[in-house]
Amino acid sequence: MKKNKFGWLDIFIYLVFIIFSLVTLVPFILAIMVSISDERSIVLNGYKFIPDLFSLDxxxxxxxxxxxxxxxxxxxxxxxxxxxISLILSSLLGYMMSVQKVKYRNIIALIIFIPIVFSAGLVPWxxxxxxxxxxxxxxxxxxxPIVINPFNIFLLRNYYKSISPALSESAEIDxxxxxxxxxxxxTPLSMPxxxxxxLFSSLSYWNDFTMSLWLIDDRKLFSVQFLLYRINSMIAYMSQHSNVASARMPSxxxxxxxxxxxxxxxxxVYPYVQKYFVKGIMVGSIKG
Structure with a gap:
């Protein structure tokens, strides 16, 4: 067997990826340092990777x-x-539309995918x-309200279509x-x-604050994104309308x-699912 040679091109590619990775980490490290900095030092000296004064205010x-x-x-x-819930419903719908023997599957697919192009509007919703x-x-x-995403169903359907129907036919014979x-x-073959x-669904739920904004008045049901949005809005308002508050508030x-x-x-969470991410998104998006 021939040994793989490690040439200058490989070294260059690795260096490019290492530099790119470091560049993407820089803003995150800066955010950590700024969050534990004293507010006055930030106002006077700007953002720094090594804070002049540490503070957890x-x-x-x-x-x-x-x-x-x-x-x-x-x-x-x-x-x-x-x-x-989203995974169960989306996988069932996607698999149903991928099976050739299911009647009216194309009509159901059309009904599901219409919201991608057209929307009834916020008021009727x-x-x-x-x-x-x-x-x-x-x-x-x-x-x-966001449990079904037509794009996710589209990915699942295309992935299921990439699985050989001979497996299902053999199981039916048995x-x-x-x-x-x-x-x-x-399902075991569809883990990617x-x-x-x-991952898409969890990100949608975790980052969503509009449902709390439109549908929730009870403070006990506020999501963390909406609550932090309110805190940020309150700080911005106090900073603009009260000099005393802005001096004390680490805005x-x-x-x-x-x-x-x-x-x-x-x-x-992401490191545990990223190994499936590339394979899943590629097969689910390019298969006919």
Whole structure:
């Protein structure tokens, strides 16, 4: 067997990727340093990688009320439950539309994919959610309105179509039913696309604040994104209309602290699913 030679081109490619990785880490490191800096040093000397004075005032202000902790719990519950339900419904719809023997699958696909191009508008959507579904001020208002994403169903359908139908046909000959085939044969082969769609869904739920803005009035049901949005708006308002408050409020450092608080869980989850991400998104998007 021939040994792979490690030439100058390989060294150059590795150096390019190392430099690119370091460049992407620089803003994140700067955000960490600014979030633990003293507000006055930031105002006087600007952002620095090594703070002149260390301070945790931004984090103390954010976590001084138990409502932030409760918002974290709500967001985690919504993300887990919403992602689980979304994966089940999307995978079932995607698999159903990939099976040639299913009647009217193209009509169902058309109905599902119409919202990608056309939208009924915010007012009709709000009336249906509040007056007919009665989801206002319930935790389901943060889950159900965005539980189905046509783009994710499109990826799943295309991935399922890439699996050889001979597997399903062989199982049918042996007496397996459609539910058994889907959960015991198709699902284990679809982990890359399921991980990809699960990542998309979890990001949508974690980053969403519009459902809380439109449908939630109860402080106990605020999501962490919406709560931090309100904190940031309050600080901006106080900074513009009160010189005394702006002198005490760490308006600069608190923005970076909120950024780190909201992005933290996603950074912890992504390494576990990123190995499936590229394969899932490529196969699910280019297969006919």
């Amino acid at each position: 931004a984090y103390k202000i954010i976590f001084q009320d138990s409502i932030v902790t409760n918002a974290y719990k709500i967001t985690i519950i919504v993300t887990i439950v919403g992602t689980f 709000y009336i249906v959610v509040t007056n007919y579904l009665h989801l206002k001020n319930t935790i389901w208002a943060l889950i159900l 007496g397996a039913g459609p539910w058994f085939i889907f959960y015991k044969i198709i 696309i399921l991980a990809t769609v699960g 600069e450092t608190i923005v970076f602290a909120m950024f780190l608080i909201t992005i933290g869980p996603i950074i912890l």
